Amino acid sequence: MFVTDHPKLAYRYVLALTGALLLSYLAVAISLPVVSIYVVNVFHLSSASGGLSVGISFLSTILTRGHAGISADRFGGKICMQRGLILYAIAGLICLIASLPQLSVAGGYAVLIAGRLLLGLGESLTMVGMTSWAIGLMGHARSGKVMSLVGMGMYGAFAVGGPLGLALLDHVGFAGLMGVCTVLPLLGLIAIYRLPPVHPQAGQSESFWQIIGRIWRAGAAVGLQGVGFAALGAFFPLYFLSHGWSYAGLGLTFFGVGFVLVRLLCGHLPDQIGGMRVAIVSLTVEACGQYLLWLAPGPGLALFGALLTGLGCSMVFPAMGAEVVKQVPPHLRGTAIGGFVAFQDLAYGATGPVVGLLADHSSYSSVFLIGGLAATLGLWIAAVSRHRLVSQAPL
Structure with missing residues (x-):
C-alpha cells in the first residue's frame, strides 16, 4: 500500500509528524529566553556572552542545513528526523550538565555553548527530515499543505515557549528546565516510531x-x-x-x-x-x-x-x-x-x-x-x- 494513495491516512501521519516537530521546537523555544538570563545572572558574564549563547544555535542551524538536506536524501526523512530528535535530547542533557556546581564558570559556559551548537544541528536534521518525510507521504502535489503544517508546528511552539520557559525557570530552575528540554524530543521520537518511512530514491546527485x-x-x-x-x-x-x-x-x-x-x-x-x-x-x-x-x-x-x-x-x-x-x-x-x-x-x-x-x-x-x-x-x-x-x- 502506498500512503499517497490514501490521502486521509497520509494526512493523519503528517499531523503526527507535526506534533513531534512542535515538541522538538518547544525544546528550542522554552530555552530561548532563559539561556541568556542564566549566563548573565548565574555565571555573571556579560550580555554579549549571553547573546552568544542564544545566537550560536541559530548559527549552527544555518551552517548545517545543507548537511541535513543531504542526509534526508541519502537515508530518508524518517532516519534524518530520528537522528535530529536524539541530538535534541543529547543537547538538552549537555546544557543540564553545564549547571552542575562542580564546574567552573568558564567550564560551565563552554559546556553550555557545546550543547547549544548541538541543538542547532538537531534542529536542522529534525525540521528538514520531517518536511522531506511528510512530502513523501503526502505527495508533491500537496507540498504546500505540508509546508503550512511545518510552519504551524514551529511558530506554535514559539508562541507558547517563551512564557512557558520563564515559568519553568521560576518553578524548577535551569537544570529542571533543561531536563524538560531533554524529555520533549524523546516524546516526539516515541510518537513517530511506528510511522511508515518513505525510502530514499535513486538518482543522479548534485552538489x-x-x-x-x-x-x-x-x-x-x-x-x-x-x-x-x-x-x-x-x-x-x-x-x-x-x-x-x-x-x-x-x-x-x-x-x-x-x-x-x-x-x-x-x-x-x-x-x-x-x-x-x-x-x-x-x-x-x-x-x-x-x-x-x-x-x-x-x-x-x-x-x-x-x-x-x-x-x-x-x-x-x-x-x-x-x-x-x-x-x-x-x-x-x-x-x-x-x-x-x-x-x-x-x-x-x-x-x-x-x-x-x-x-x-x-x-x-x-x-x-x-x-x-x-x-x-x-x-x-x-x-x-x-x-x-x-x-x-x-x-
Missing part, C-alpha cells in the same frame, strides 16, 4: 550549491519576507516605547493572530492556485503592513500594521517552498528544502544586528522602512519568477 542555483529566487523571496518579521519581533516594543505609546507588548500578538488565521484558512492555496500567485499577494500585504508601521501616527494604526505583516508573512514560506519542491526531482528534495530554509534562517539571524545599527543612527520606525523595502524586493523577485515560469510553459 548543494548546484541546487542552490536552481532555487535561489524562491529562497531570496522567503529570506526577504523574513526581514519584516525579524524587525517586528526585535524592535516593536522599543518602537512603541520611543513614541510613548501604550500596548507595546501587543505587536507579536497582532502579528500572530494574522499569521495563524491565514495559515488555517489558506494553507491549501499554494497547491490549488500555485505558490507564486500566493507569494505575490502575500508579499504585497506584508509590504503594506511594514510601510504602515513606518508611517503610523498612532498606536492603533501601528498595531494594524503588525496585523497586516502577520497576514502577509504567513503564506510566503509554504508558497515558495511548494515551488522549490517542484523544481527538483524527489531524490534531491531534502537538499533543496535545507537550502531553501537556510535563506530564512539567514534573514532572521542578520536582520537584528543590521537594522539595529540603523535604529541607533536614525529611529526605530526606520527599521520598518527596511522591512517594507525588503518585502517589495521579494515581491519583485516573485513576480519575475512567475513571469519566467509562464513564458517557459508549453503552449
Whole structure:
C-alpha cells in the first residue's frame, strides 16, 4: 500500500509528524529566553556572552542545513528526523550538565555553548527530515499543505515557549528546565516510531550549491519576507516605547493572530492556485503592513500594521517552498528544502544586528522602512519568477 494513495491516512501521519516537530521546537523555544538570563545572572558574564549563547544555535542551524538536506536524501526523512530528535535530547542533557556546581564558570559556559551548537544541528536534521518525510507521504502535489503544517508546528511552539520557559525557570530552575528540554524530543521520537518511512530514491546527485542555483529566487523571496518579521519581533516594543505609546507588548500578538488565521484558512492555496500567485499577494500585504508601521501616527494604526505583516508573512514560506519542491526531482528534495530554509534562517539571524545599527543612527520606525523595502524586493523577485515560469510553459 502506498500512503499517497490514501490521502486521509497520509494526512493523519503528517499531523503526527507535526506534533513531534512542535515538541522538538518547544525544546528550542522554552530555552530561548532563559539561556541568556542564566549566563548573565548565574555565571555573571556579560550580555554579549549571553547573546552568544542564544545566537550560536541559530548559527549552527544555518551552517548545517545543507548537511541535513543531504542526509534526508541519502537515508530518508524518517532516519534524518530520528537522528535530529536524539541530538535534541543529547543537547538538552549537555546544557543540564553545564549547571552542575562542580564546574567552573568558564567550564560551565563552554559546556553550555557545546550543547547549544548541538541543538542547532538537531534542529536542522529534525525540521528538514520531517518536511522531506511528510512530502513523501503526502505527495508533491500537496507540498504546500505540508509546508503550512511545518510552519504551524514551529511558530506554535514559539508562541507558547517563551512564557512557558520563564515559568519553568521560576518553578524548577535551569537544570529542571533543561531536563524538560531533554524529555520533549524523546516524546516526539516515541510518537513517530511506528510511522511508515518513505525510502530514499535513486538518482543522479548534485552538489548543494548546484541546487542552490536552481532555487535561489524562491529562497531570496522567503529570506526577504523574513526581514519584516525579524524587525517586528526585535524592535516593536522599543518602537512603541520611543513614541510613548501604550500596548507595546501587543505587536507579536497582532502579528500572530494574522499569521495563524491565514495559515488555517489558506494553507491549501499554494497547491490549488500555485505558490507564486500566493507569494505575490502575500508579499504585497506584508509590504503594506511594514510601510504602515513606518508611517503610523498612532498606536492603533501601528498595531494594524503588525496585523497586516502577520497576514502577509504567513503564506510566503509554504508558497515558495511548494515551488522549490517542484523544481527538483524527489531524490534531491531534502537538499533543496535545507537550502531553501537556510535563506530564512539567514534573514532572521542578520536582520537584528543590521537594522539595529540603523535604529541607533536614525529611529526605530526606520527599521520598518527596511522591512517594507525588503518585502517589495521579494515581491519583485516573485513576480519575475512567475513571469519566467509562464513564458517557459508549453503552449
